[in-house]
Amino acid sequence: MSAITVPARRPVLADALAPHRTRLQDAGLVLSGVAVVALLAQVTIPLPLVPITGQTLGVILVGAALGSRRGAAALATYLLVGLAGAPIFAELSGGPASVLSPSFGFVLGFVPAAFVAGWFAERAWDRRPVLAMIGFVAASAVPFLVGVPYLAVILNAVMGAETGLAGVLAAGLWPFVPGGLVKAALAAVLIPAAWKAVRGLDDRR
16 A cells, blocks of 8 residues: 655745745745735726625735745735734725624635645646646635635624525625636736746846
8 A cells, every 4th residue: 555645845936036034034925925915905806797806816926926834824914914903905994893794704715725825836836827727726716615604604693684505605606706717817827927037037147
């Protein structure tokens, strides 16, 4: 009976750009990740059904660029900063009351989503657009796994809306799938392009 082989961790973009980091530099990377997601969360493209925000794109980019642990740490910090009152969430005003919003579960899901994006990046899936797309679609699905049940609980148990499964999916899943695929595809272009640029820098050194 053969043992299951776990793929070895490969360097992510942050490792390639700064191979000899200190813990202080790692902390700086985490805070930079918070800033990237907070900035992209303010970008909104209006569409007929629901607007597309840059928040999830930021989650994927940060997770892939920093790796699983630092990416998750960045999104956990982002979550805490928002709960402390900073207006950095895409559709929430921030503060402790955010936990009672039906959409807060998606923000909770950003932490494992960044971890998943980083996990795939650590297996070098982020260096080729097709593999990157697969990994980033998987990462994009994670917030829905947390957010949709959370939405159902808030709507039914807190707000007393008595919303069934079809209503919950109509409110928290189906309208957001096209935008999620677009953002995963954009990340699958940007991250491999960044790797190509990094290789070009190495070749010139």
